[in-house]
Amino acid sequence: MNGAALSDWLVVAPLVLGLVGSGLCAVFWWRPLAQTIIGFATTIAMTVTAAMLFARVLAGGPQVMAMGNWPAPFGIVFAADTLGAGMALLTALVGVLTLIYSMGDQSEDFRRAGYTPLLLAMLAGVTGAFLTGDIFNLYVWFEVLLIGSFGLLVLGGRKDQLEGALKYAVLNLLATTIFLIATGLLYGLVGTLNMADIAVKVAAVENRGLVNAIAALYLMAFGMKAAAFPLFFWLPASYHTPQPGVSAIFGGLLTKVGVYALIRTFTLIFPLDGGIFNDLFMWIAAATILFGGMGALVQTDLRRLVAFTVVGGIGYMLVGLALTTHAALSGGLFYMLHSVLISTGLFMAVGVAGRIxxxxxxxxxxxxxxxTPAFAAIFLLGAFVVSGIPPLSGFWPKVVLVQASIAAGQPWLAAAVLTGGFLTLLAVSKAFALAFWRDSEAPLPVPETSPRAFASLMGPTAVIIVMAAMLGMFAEPAARIASAAAEELLRPAAYVAAVLGDGA
Amino acid sequence: MSSLILRTAVPLLVSLMVVFSIFVLFRGHNLPGGGFVGGLIAASGLAVYMIASGPAAVRRALIIHPIGVAGIGILAAALSGVLALFVGGPYLTGLWWLPDNIDIKIVATPVIFDIGVYLTVVGSVAAIALELEEWR
Known part of the structure; x- marks a missing residue:
């Protein structure tokens, strides 16, 4: 595959745009206004290119570009399939909305301290992780997004932020180190880093014990990053500390990168075949759902409550992976789409509630x-979406997951899914009853927010929550896309052939 | 630190370190070395300068804000790969602009990429060092 047409560049375009935007913002370090303009231009361009890429992938299957014209499996390839391209599109879209929200959320000081370049660097890292076809390169993008997220987490420098950031940093660095160790072992075993090539070679390895040990290391590393049981406690300990806009994009995107990495490695490299890993995933998924729900129930801080619903959401996606049937995986992927939107939306809404x-x-x-009755209605809508009230978007993937669990002979997993939804509903209703319905004894403090800043907080909050709700009412296209993505993941031959060329 | 010996030796030391860092940067094209190590050497030079003459002098020497230096580096690295667009190659395809019979291969996109890495490392390490020194 010598040469590359202009349209092939779509595979790297969102990533390169993110990097260039981040660099440009750094050059204009003392010009917060210029940074904001660059930020909008970059994220909008990322959204457009990611949408074009997604359309191309839907029409023509996985898109591949070999960096520097070094052919796979020797060079680094970028490979976008339906899941990767779709997540890249969501990343860029959430990036635009977060920037609008930040106009009202971030004071001038925060922007001077580098909010926009860090956000763009993090978005570039997340996009790179979704699009790369090389496992070491995936590690690199994890590092890029971590650097950006560390910076965003401590912007403002309050004491509780530093405490949260410490937990976040230690756990994530530990996970990244385990990831690196596992990758080293894997490279020693099969002598390649290209994920498609690894998939072909791992299947032929006779030492299954070693393969399973490496798979367990990956499970631990990505499970930590995805905030799956038992290593989820860093998330509710840190996600409520930064500015609400930062919490929103963290909650919406970062854990999903971990889930994405789990799905990628455990469908492509170590395909789940009904062995011990399936059981392990089922237990992890059920425990994550229940601990997320119970954690949300006991929280009095709205931000921590939402953080626990994010943890619970991870569990539903893992149910899809654990059952490894086509129906279950498409349910899990649909839930991922829903969760990106609603986690971002709820964190944004909670930020507005705190402001009011x-x-x-x-x-x-x-x-x-x-x-503000109108805002209360939006929050209530978001609360119903996250707890899966029909016909909103949390409902359909849960129906699919319950059906798939029963069809797979695991009714207890279906029970966990339903209990988790019930716990989430209880938690958010309690929060709504106390924070919204109950009359305040003292008059509400007059917010120091200008009407314009307030509009830029409310706008994206309403847009993203309504989007999440519409996703449930017009579920057909999203379900079709999730189904196509699951089909690709369960039959990776097309992906492997696209990356390695037709000779493989 | 007000040490006469250090302050006298520093101009020589720092210029040596910066020249050496540029040597390491270009050596990295075909041999061990490169933008990352080179950048670290240059940043240590700046750190020595800061110990002797104070952070304000380092800021003056860098002319623009250190994060801006890092930003230019990121731009150079990211955009060096985009040049391949004009010859129809994939992202980051290496381009050499001098004919093959000339044995100097430093006019090329991989070198621009490496200079980008160098500037990013110098800028970000200098920014961290300055922040630590100025923080009271």
């Missing part, structure tokens, strides 16, 4: 319904 009520804790926060 002057607090995040439901023991203090009250009377928002009386102050």
């Amino acid at each position: 009520g002057g607090a995040f804790d439901t023991s203090v926060l009250a009377g928002i319904y009386r102050a």
Whole structure:
């Protein structure tokens, strides 16, 4: 495959745009306004190119580009399939909305401290992770997104932020190190880093014990990053500390990179075949759902409550992976789409609630319904979406997952899915009853937010929550895409052939 | 630190380190070396300069904000790969602009990429060092 047409560049375009935008912002370090303009231009361009890439993948299968014209499996390839391209599109879209939200959320000081370049660097890292076809390169993008996220997490430098960032950094660096060790072992075993090539070669390895050990290391590394049980506690300990806009993009995207990596490695490299890993995944998924739901139930801080619903959401996606049937995996992927939107939306909404009520804790926060009924309605809609009230978007993937669990002879997993939904509903209703319905004893503090800043907070919040709700009412296209993505993942031959060329 | 010996030796030391860092940068094209190590050497030079003459002098020497230096580096590295677009190759395809019979191969996109790495490392390490020194 010598040469590359202009349209082939779509595979790397969102990533390169993110890097260039981040670099440009750094050059204009003392010009927050210029940075904001560059930020919008970059994320919008990323959205457009990612949408074009996604359309191409849907029409013509996986798109591949070999970096520097070094052919696979020797060079680094970027390979976009339906899952990767779709997630890249979501990343860019959430990036645009977060930037709008940040106009009202971030003070001038935060922007001076490098908010926009860090955000763009993180978006570039996330996009790179979704699009790369090389496992070591995946590690590199994990590092890029971590650097960006460390910076975003401590912007502002409050004491609780540093404490949260410490937990976040230690756990994530540990996970990254395990990832690196596993990759070293894998390279020693098969002598290649290209994921498609690894998939072909691992299948022929006779030492299954070693293969399983490496798979277990990957499970541990990515499970930590995805905030799956038992290593999820870093997430509720850190995600509520930064500015709400930062929490929103973290909750929406970062854990999904871990889930994406789990799905990629455990469908392509170590395909689940009904052995011990399937059982392990089922237990992890069920425990993640239940701990997420129970954690959300006992929280009084709205931001921590939403953080626990993010953890619970990871469990549903893992149910799809654990059962490894086509129906279950498409349900899990549909849930991933839903979860990116609603996690971002809820974190944004909670930020607005805190702005109106002057607090995040439901023991203090009250009377928002009386102050702004329209916003209360949006929050309630978001709460219904996340707990899976029909016909909103949390409902359909759960139906699919319940059906798939029963069809696979694992009714207890279906019970866990339903219990998790019930717990989430209880948690968000309690929060709504206390923070919104209950009348406030003292008059609400007059927010120091200007009407313009308030509009830029409310706009993206409403847009993303309504998008998540519409996703349920017009579920057909999304379900079709999820089904196509699951089909590709379960039959990786097309992906392997696209990466390695037809000779493989 | 106000040490007469250090302050006298520093101009020589720092210029040596910066020249050596550029040597390492270009050596990296075919031999061990490259932008990352080169950048680290240059940043250590700046750190020595900062110990002797203070952070303000380093900021003056860098002319623009250190993060801006890093930003230019990221831009150079990311855009060096885009040049391949004009010859129809994939991203990051190496291009050499001098004819093959000339044995100097430094006018090329991999070199621009490496200079980008160099600037990114110098800028970000210098920014960290300055921040640590100025933080009270």
